[in-house]
Amino acid sequence: MIMAGGTGGHVYPGLAVAEDLRAKGWNVSWIGTSRGLEASVVPANNFTLHTLKTLGLRGKGLMSKIKGLITLVLASAQAFILLARKRPNMVIGFGGYAAGPAGAVAKVLGIPLLIHEQNAVAGTTNRLLAKHARRVMAGFDGAFLRDINVSVTGNPLRAAFSGLPDKCYPDTHFEHSRCLRVAILGGSQG
Structure with missing residues (x-):
């Protein structure tokens, strides 16, 4: 079960892993929210989305923090019911609000918890869950500041990008010895 939500920085690496697991015969479902990018992307890619009602806690006024x-x-209770009923073989957290309560509940239920951090500095949810994870992976060395055993794996890439041509495009109007190379960089907010 994949736990990721909010932004493309969490959702698309989770989607890459979900697609790979499904191609290998695993039944994959997703935990997220109804408000993040996952609400449209996950069902559009034919994965079941289980939503938790949760909010962020940082950088808000007192009433917002109490509501959070x-x-x-409540999200932890929802996650407990869902995970106790589904009993997935493992949960893989990629960050986002819903990953926090679901990851904590997975640990309580004895479901193996894996974490993947996509950013150079770990986000709050992944940083808190990493202490309890069976395995922690990161796209970049040094993403976690504490003494956590991290495997630097790079960031998952969807299969749609693996078949890009290796040779130059003929209509680039560059010298034949040079290829047009494009680097596309994004972060949690794209």
């Missing part, structure tokens, strides 16, 4: 704590407790 209440929704965190």
Whole structure:
């Protein structure tokens, strides 16, 4: 079961892993929210999306933090019911609000928890869950500041990008010895 949500920085690496697992015969479903990018991307790629009602806790006023704590407790209860019923072989967290309560509940239920951090500095959810994960992976060395055993794996890439041509395009109007190379960089907000 994949746990990721909010932005493309969490969702698309999770989708790459989900597609790869499905191609290998695994039944993959997803935990996210109804408000993040996952609400449209996950069902569009034919994965079941289980939504938790949760909010962020950082950088808000007192009333928002109280509301966030209440929704965190409720989301944890939702995650407990879902994970106790589904009993996945493992959960893989890629970050986002829903990954926090679901990852904590997975640990309580004895479901193996794996974490993947895509950014150069680990986000709050992954940083908190990493201490309890069976395995922690990161796209970049040094993403986690604490003494956590991290495997630097790079970031998952969807299969749609693996078949890009190796040779130059003929209509680039560059010298034949030079190829047009494009680097596309994005972050949590694209």
